[in-house]
Amino acid sequence: MEEANHDLYESFEGALGLVRTAAEEGGDAYGAAKTYGQKAVDSMYAVVATAAADAGLGAAASERMSGVFQTFEEARVHEALEEADHDAYEGFEAALSDYVAALEDGSEVDAAAEAYATATARAQFAVVGEVGKAPAAGSADESGSADTSLTGGLNVVEGVPEDADHAVKMSAVAFEPAELTVSVGDTVAFEHAAGEAHSVTAYGDDLPEGAAYWASGGFESQEAAETGWGEGKGAVQSGQSYVHTFETAGEHAYFCVPHEAAGMTGTVVVEE
Numbered sequence: 001m002e003e004a005n006h007d008l009y010e011s012f013e014g015a016l017g018l019v020r021t022a023a024e025e026g027g028d029a030y031g032a033a034k035t036y037g038q039k040a041v042d043s044m045y046a047v048v049a050t051a052a053a054d055a056g057l058g059a060a061a062s063e064r065m066s067g068v069f070q071t072f073e074e075a076r077v078h079e080a081l082e083e084a085d086h087d088a089y090e091g092f093e094a095a096l097s098d099y100v101a102a103l104e105d106g107s108e109v110d111a112a113a114e115a116y117a118t119a120t121a122r123a124q125f126a127v128v129g130e131v132g133k134a135p136a137a138g139s140a141d142e143s144g145s146a147d148t149s150l151t152g153g154l155n156v157v158e159g160v161p162e163d164a165d166h167a168v169k170m171s172a173v174a175f176e177p178a179e180l181t182v183s184v185g186d187t188v189a190f191e192h193a194a195g196e197a198h199s200v201t202a203y204g205d206d207l208p209e210g211a212a213y214w215a216s217g218g219f220e221s222q223e224a225a226e227t228g229w230g231e232g233k234g235a236v237q238s239g240q241s242y243v244h245t246f247e248t249a250g251e252h253a254y255f256c257v258p259h260e261a262a263g264m265t266g267t268v269v270v271e272e
Contacts, residue, residue, distance in 0.1 A: 012036075022128055029128035036124055077127060085126035088119075088134075095119035110172035114195045150197050150235035152242075153228075154218025160241050164189035168266065170198045170236065173259050175266035182270055184249055189241040190216070197235040198264070199257040200242045201225045208250025208270075215254075216242040229257040246270045 002009040015036040022032040082089040095116040102112035125134035160167055165186040169176045172195030182188060190200045201215045204222035217234025219225035228234050234257075236242045246252065249270045256264040 019124070019128055030125075030130045030133050033125045033128045033130055033134075081123050081127050084129065085131050088122045088126035088131055092119045092123040110174065111194060114172040118196070150232045150237065152216065152236060152240060153234055155243050156216055156234075156236055156240055157243055158240055160189045160191050161187075161243055163187065164241075164243060167191050167241075169193040170200075170256070170264075171195060173264050175256075175264060178265070179267045179269065182246055182268060184247060184270055184272055185245065186270075187243060187245045188268060189243050190236065191241040192236045192238055196258070197237045198259065199225070199229055199234050200236060200244075201229075201234070201255055201257050203253045203255065206251070206253040208248050208252065211248035211250065211252065214244050214252075226257055 015032070018032040019029075019036045021027060022029045081092065095112075096119070099112040099116040102109045122131065122134040125131050166180060166182055166188045168180055168188060168190045170190060170192050175190070176193075180188065190198075192198060199216050201219075201222065202213060202225075204213055207213065213220055213222070215222070215225040215234060216236050217225060217228050219228050219234065225234055246268060249272050252268045252270060254266055254268070
């Protein structure tokens, strides 16, 4: 991890220390677990991405994650997690094993990564005694059910409108295509295709001059969109899409709030 991203390594260790303190002294276990969970997921993606860049996704990345599994088996937290919540323990080990297997054969890697990230977060909440506040395992599952605690808001609709000029699919941790070229006046539907709930959130500082801010949920700034996501607003879930008509030429960069750390970003290039 330190070789992959030194800053993430330092912040991960700091967050881990806060979890330990909260567990031992009865502090804000929920807040500590939430922060540590995000740092752990960010670090996981950094480690795997480095392995993939070094020698291709398959063997190198799988070897790195196999090392994570071995470390977990030998760590004190292994016993602590099993004692805290057996279901969370079993779910974490199964998700980690599935992720290693997916990396080895190159099949369903994004879905396996998403499942492991959720299982990791649940395990961390369980260790500090707050598993009831952990994210649900699979807020949008294969049957198409959605997390009822989340809301879409302005321009989040069911399905994909027939009059949409273009469609961008949102997979577990990617926009496909990551770059799309359209004409002024074209309408783009950002369709949920896989994984947990997503957001479609423009980078406010990177919008073309004169362009109005845009984001799922109808927020008026990036800050408001990020705050809104924390309150459960602006979500695009299974069976839904976010629809936006581009009226200003230039490059519109955007991201998914919960999956930005995993590299879920995109660009719409609008031409006259």
